[in-house]
Amino acid sequence: MDIEISMKIxxxxxxxxxxxxxxNWIDNYNPSIxxxxxxxxxxxxxxxxxxxxAAEAAFRGWSETTLDERSKILSKxxxxxxxxxxxxxxxxxxxxxxxxxxxxxxxxxxxxxNFQFFANAITQFASEAHExxxxxxxxxxxxxxxxxxxxxxxxxxxxYLFTWKIAPAIAAGNCVVAKPSExxxxxxxxxxxxxxxAGLPKGVLNIIHGLGTTTGQAIVEHPNIKAISxxxxxxxxAHIAKVAAPMFKKLSLELGGKNPAIIFSDCDYxxxxxxxxxxxxxxxxxICLCGSRIFVEASLYQKFKTDxxxxxxxxxxxxxxxxxxxxxxxxxxxxLNKVKSYIDKxxxxxxxxxxxxxxxxxxxxxxxxxxxxxxIEVDDNSxxxxxxxxxGPIVTxxxxxxxxxxxxxxxxxxxxxxxxxxxxxxxxxxxVSKQLEVGIVWVNTWLLRDLRTPFGGVKSSGVGREGGFExxxxxxEPKNICIKYN
Ligand code: NDP
Numbered sequence: 126m127d128i129e130i131s132m133k134i135x136x137x138x139x140x141x142x143x144x145x146x147x148x149n150w151i152d153n154y155n156p157s158i159x160x161x162x163x164x165x166x167x168x169x170x171x172x173x174x175x176x177x178x179a180a181e182a183a184f185r186g187w188s189e190t191t192l193d194e195r196s197k198i199l200s201k202x203x204x205x206x207x208x209x210x211x212x213x214x215x216x217x218x219x220x221x222x223x224x225x226x227x228x229x230x231x232x233x234x235x236x237x238x239n240f241q242f243f244a245n246a247i248t249q250f251a252s253e254a255h256e257x258x259x260x261x262x263x264x265x266x267x268x269x270x271x272x273x274x275x276x277x278x279x280x281x282x283x284x285y286l287f288t289w290k291i292a293p294a295i296a297a298g299n300c301v302v303a304k305p306s307e308x309x310x311x312x313x314x315x316x317x318x319x320x321x322x323a324g325l326p327k328g329v330l331n332i333i334h335g336l337g338t339t340t341g342q343a344i345v346e347h348p349n350i351k352a353i354s355x356x357x358x359x360x361x362x363a364h365i366a367k368v369a370a371p372m373f374k375k376l377s378l379e380l381g382g383k384n385p386a387i388i389f390s391d392c393d394y395x396x397x398x399x400x401x402x403x404x405x406x407x408x409x410x411x412i413c414l415c416g417s418r419i420f421v422e423a424s425l426y427q428k429f430k431t432d433x434x435x436x437x438x439x440x441x442x443x444x445x446x447x448x449x450x451x452x453x454x455x456x457x458x459x460x461l462n463k464v465k466s467y468i469d470k471x472x473x474x475x476x477x478x479x480x481x482x483x484x485x486x487x488x489x490x491x492x493x494x495x496x497x498x499x500x501i502e503v504d505d506n507s508x509x510x511x512x513x514x515x516x517g518p519i520v521t522x523x524x525x526x527x528x529x530x531x532x533x534x535x536x537x538x539x540x541x542x543x544x545x546x547x548x549x550x551x552x553x554x555x556x557v558s559k560q561l562e563v564g565i566v567w568v569n570t571w572l573l574r575d576l577r578t579p580f581g582g583v584k585s586s587g588v589g590r591e592g593g594f595e596x597x598x599x600x601x602e603p604k605n606i607c608i609k610y611n
Contacts, residue, residue, distance in 0.1 A: 134165040134310050134334055136172060137317030139179035140327030146171045151307060151336065156222035156454040157445050159492030165310045168335035170343035173302060176331035177347055180273040180300035183328030188270045188298040190326075192248050199244035199296055201323040206237035209319065213284065213312055218445040220311040221283055222454030222494065223408055225445050236284040236312075242576045243296040243596070250297075250597050261611035268601035270298030271375065274352040275344040277337075277365075278313075280306035280456050281411040281516075287313050290354045291330060293596035301330045302350060304341050306357075308457055310334045337361065345369055354599065355379070356413075359514070359540075359585045366588075377589035377599050379413070379581055381514040382542030385535035386416030386571075387557070390425040392547035393569065398429070402436045404545060404571040406498045409455055410518040413586075414565070414572055416545045418511050418538075419522045420531050426524040430502070433522070434480045437498050442485045444493070452518060454493045461494040464517030467510060468499055475508040476501040476521065506534040514540065528557065536562045541584035545571050564590070 133150065135142040145166035152161040166172070187195075206213065213233045218225035223232070252266040276290035287305050294301050305313035313332050320330055333340055337357075345353055345368045352375035355365050359380040369376055386401055404416040421429045445453035455461045461484075467474070468482045481497035498518045503510055510521050525531040535544060543565040546557055558566045564582040567573060574580075580592035589599060 132163045134163060134314040136166050136168060136176070136334055137314070137320070137330075137332040138172075138176045139183075139331065140321055140325075142317060145169070145335070146175075153220070153310065154308075154457065155219050156456055156458075157219070157493045158490045159458065159494060162219070163311075165307065165314075165334045168333045168340045170339075170346075172333055172335070173340060173343040173347060176302045176333050177273055177350060179328035179331055180302055181349070183326055184270075184272055184300045187295070187300055187326055187329045190298075195296060195298070196244045196248050198323055198325055199240045199247075199292060202319055202325070203237045203240035203244060205319045205323055206233060206240065209315075210234070210237075213315060216311045216315060217283060217309075218453070220309045221280065222445055222456055224447075224450045224453045226448055226450070227408065227453075232282055232285045235282075236288040238576065239285070239288040239292045243292040246293075246577075246593065246597060247296040250594060252603065257607070260609075262607055262609045264605055264607045267604045267606055268598070269604060271352050271600060271602050272299065273350050274299045274301055274354065274600065275347070275350045276301055276303040277341050277344065277353065277355045277357065278303075278305050279357045280308040281408060281413070283309040284312035284316065286356050287316070289591065290356070293591075294354065294600045295325075295329055297597050297600040299600055300328060302344055302347075303330065303332050304335065304337075304344060305332070307334065307336050307340075342368070345374075348372060351375065352600070353377070354591070362587065375599065377581075377591060378587040379589075379591060380542075380585060380587040381516070381540055382413045382415075382582065382586050383418060383512065383514050383538050383540040384414060384416050384543045384545070384563070385561075386419045386545040387531050387535060387547065388419065388421045388425065388429065389546075389548040389550070389553070390422045391549050393549065396569070397547045398432055398436060400571050401433065402440070405520040406437070406440060406452060406518050407572075409452055409496075410498075410520070411456065411516055412572075413516075414543045416571065417515065417520050418506070418535075419520055420525050420534060421522060422531075423524045423526050430479070430522065434500060437480055437500060440498050442495050442497060443487055444490050452495075452498055454490075454495050455517060456494070458494055460517070461496060464496060464515055464519065467513070467515050467517075467519060468501075471501050471510065474510050475505055476503045476510045481518075506537055512538055528553065532557060532560050536560075539585040540582070542582035542586035543567065
């Protein structure tokens with residue numbers, strides 16, 4: 126697993142690394158130094174068609190393998206990811222700009238856990254039976270794999286989210302045409318080698334690189350790719366839904382978020398403070414689950430503001446390859462410019478930058494895309510800063526007076542992915558959690574994940590749920606079989 130500076134990433138189709146048919150290539154950037162370090166295929170619909178054909182040919186054999194066999198192969202992939210953790214983590218940091226420390230402790234272990242989890246889950250997956258009492262009939266639900274499915278993932282947690290889709294898809298017996306983000310293709314490319322080594326039959330998983338608007342679009346438009354699991358922006362999700370709807374494709378859409386962190390004065394203060402720094406700025410704030418709108422009860426507000434600024438000022442912005450870096454580079458120049466534009470217009474949008482806000486020049490990496498963690502004070506939840514998903518190291522803070530007020534503000538947004546609630550009052554926990562319009566509520570914690578739980582959002586944050594048996598249900602088609610026995 127050698128990552129050459131000038132290397133060309135290839136598509137992985139039918140178990141082989143291949144060039145794109147057009148021989149067109151896209152530059153791949155290292156955001157920590159702002160330089161091109163390789164190229165990836167600019168695949169088109171012909172490449173997608175070849176991948177589809179390979180997947181279609183593999184489907185029958187793969188769907189008939191025993192659960193034990195599938196489970197063993199998935200486990201092997203999980204183990205190989207761990208065996209190659211240092212190389213994969215370096216590749217992720219270089220491609221994405223995230224601290225290598227984070228890739229080592231979170232991204233790559235989780236990619237492995239995704240395969241291991243579904244290796245186990247598929248052996249426990251069951252469906253219902255219903256006896257039609259008095260009619261001498263028994264119904265049972267047969268859950269069959271769908272066929273060839275498409276998986277499309279974003280750049281923020283590249284291998285982590287790519288495998289979160291692929292693992293349940295293949296565990297359930299489907300064959301896959303998958304596309305990682307063109308901005309972070311490297312670890313998905315390296316996964317091909319692992320799949321081969323693990324003995325995954327050819328054609329079961331095909332990885333195609335290219336632009337969303339061509340490669341991604343070709344996957345969504347393909348008439349015989351019957352389901353699409355997509356994670357990415359809300360605008361792209363809406364477009365995909367529009368393309369897929371007339372073909373009646375099954376869709377799982379995991380989209381953007383603008384998540385509230387609600388802090389009541391009775392919380393465990395130190396734990397809240399430490400976790401809120403993390404929930405605001407982990408992965409440079411580029412996690413759909415980051416708590417980007419912080420609401421603090423008025424009686425605690427001034428203390429929180431002072432302590433939060435002090436804690437955030439300790440975060441070190443720097444090269445992803447330094448072990449003491451907390452905030453690495455943003456993923457691309459375009460994204461840096463987008464995020465910075467919100468800071469530049471903060472005042473116009475009704476905000477007051479109370480910490481950070483500047484581009485950072487990192488020694489020996491002066492052209493990298495670094496930005497200070499930034500805190501903006503606002504006094505109106507309807508302002509753009511509290512309504513747009515900025516997806517960078519920026520949080521807003523504002524105070525609230527009571528539970529009803531903060532609930533109204535938390536819900537007054539188009540998104541509905543997650544919320545974080547800090548309180549020790551059990552009755553309030555239940556009252557507020559029930560009324561929050563989100564798919565996930567974390568109480569006195571953040572991003573504590575149990576892979577068995579349903580994961581996803583409401584409103585503009587998406588449709589459907591991933592995780593646990595929900596993912597296996599998505600990737601199978603239920604068929605009712607009714608047997609009369611008299
Ligand atoms: P995008 O929507 O831009 O892209 C996501 C993926 O879709 C990429 O692989 C992209 O390819 C591809 N794509 C783009 N256009 C099309 C198209 N027309 N047809 C098919 N595929 C297409 O999102 P980002 O990569 O910018 O990711 C950030 C977004 O993802 C944020 O909004 C974030 O909230 C969301 N997200 C949601 C999560 C959730 O679980 N709810 C988790 C993580 C992120 P390419 O990159 O090559 O353009």
